[in-house]
Amino acid sequence: MMTRETMYQAIIDKDVKFEGVFFTAVKSTGIFCRPSCTARKPKIENVEFLETANEALKKGYRPCKVCNPLEKLGETPTFIKRIIEELNENPSLRFRESDLISRGIQPVTIRRWFLKNHGITFNAYQRMFRINSAFKKIQKGEAVTIAAFEAGYESLSGFNDLFKNVFGAPPSQSRDKNVIDLTRIETQLGTMIACAVDQGICLLEFTGRKMLETELKSLAKILKAKIIPGNNRHFSMLTQQLNEYFEGSRRQFTIPLFMPGTKFQQKVWHALQQLPFGEIRSYKQQAIDIGSPDAIRAVANANGMNRIAILIPCHRVIGENGAMTGYGGGIWRKQWLLQHEKKS
Template sequence: MRDLPDHDRLYAALVARDPAYEGVALVGVTSTGIFCRLTCPARKPLARNCRWFDSAQAAMQAGFRACLRCRPQGAQADAHPVIARLTQALAQDPDHRWSEGCLTRMGLDPSTVRRLFRQHFGQSFLQMARAARLRQGMGRLNQGGRMIDAQLDSGFDSASGFRRAFVQLFGHPPHRMTSDADLRADWLDTPLGGMIAIADTQALHLLEFVDRKALPAGLRRLSVMTGGRIGLGRTGITDMTEAALQDYFAGRAGRLQVPVRLAGTAFQTRVWQELQAIPAGQTRSYAQLAAAIGQPSAVRAVAGANGANRLALVVPCHRVIGADGTLTGYAGGLWRKEKLIALEAGYRDLAGISPDKAR
């Protein structure tokens, strides 16, 4: 078993249904033979009846059955039937123009849906659907289409609405990104949502999930740094990044081998390079990261550099967790961090690394 927090801390988290331990530990109840999330709404067992596991696989190997209420074999968001229903519907028809009326006709309460999605994904379902439609407009513009065609492909009622959504994502109106440019921005689909990749012919400059709140500000900074040389489209590096993402999520490669441009201070660059050295399936604390770069007292500065990373997954900042083993903040959303760490447990097993050495 991985070096989990001690029994008393985990039991306190179980009683409090602390979401910070999602993806970190599961509890097996010896009196029932069932294992659960620590956030499970079921009645809490006695402390003496609890065993702790770092994965659903470990709990099942010990003879426990999965709880039917909290569904501990999947990520937290997957356990909710409303979220599962809507995300599946969005994946099947990303062009559909969703509204609160659509939710009501499905027998769902829009306010409940809004709360659930913001809790798990940091944005509402309608915002996720809007981003999916914006992807269609980007595709038309990438192909040299007219603005009005891109607007209609995206399902926006007005050109101003399309421009506003575009500006919120990129920090620029669409017409500013269709002229000749050295850097090219394109949308890449992944199992965890869309990502924006910006690359030139030599290196990847940015890779971010489209719903990250800081993405527009990051794009604006990159635009300033490059003299506004960002347009729509892709390069050979974009193709390489897309292929690397497909291999990563398919379990074929734990490291995304893509040439990158680390645009930061000397300190930030050292932190990012150390992040790249963490193998898939292993994690580090901020303190361990600071010690690894030879500045053990710079824990807060390391955390700041981690948050300033603009190359998600390629520079794997999701592999940094709290010193007590809990999942800490992740700009792409804690739900993604939970899924990424669960995915990478497979890479750890393939490499023959015992769970207790993965930290």
């Protein structure tokens, strides 16, 4: 369990790993903050640590104007959400600087946001969205020329050059290529990256996971696919079910999942999905449950290779002695998830 000292050190360090895990209420000012707030830190004797923002509000604390604890950390600004929604509805749209300025948006602002949160500029993001849309049309049998112009490309040669640069082959030779769609989802515990293919969600991880880049590269290699920002029919259901889970109104996920891995890994992951909501198991119990009582270490390794956090609840597995063992999303997130499920 977290101690006052642990939580106080987290706010001194402005540690985002504790985001959503607790809130800091300052008795002398009547203000409450998120753990990563950059405002001046109070003395520990003046601090009250609370589990939720609602608890802080009920006790009369006011939200900090510096860190805005009532908002999700890293939440996509409303004006960017609208633009992404428009691109989802019509990938052929092309937002130029003049279009942004007419909406009261500074081009440098949106460029910096996309560089920080997607690692590419807004213009590059739009290009990837269009090329993703065109690729899917070609895969469904549509002529290359029609797919290119429907995706908003004015030059067929320019489209062919970009397509070959992304997929390593011209559109006419891309039948054996695949795409993994990628998006960001903000949750109470921080931003998550989601990936999906036609079969279902194939990755869901917190952005701070150290193995995230390795997981993305591995997934792309296994599926022989390019990971590109784009819309996917599973993303809206995923967002809805995650919101319901964090609100405490959902105990079971029904969204389709796609879990490429070895037979043993898949056996472990399927068993994880059967763990009852609000209950925990040890790695030893999990090994016994799948009929491999001597494979405790292999089970633990398979849990660690799980790419779909929360939906495949590896957070429900703890050490034999009851210790909170490692969790890719952070040990405090694991503790929060278990407490959340116990109370829901």
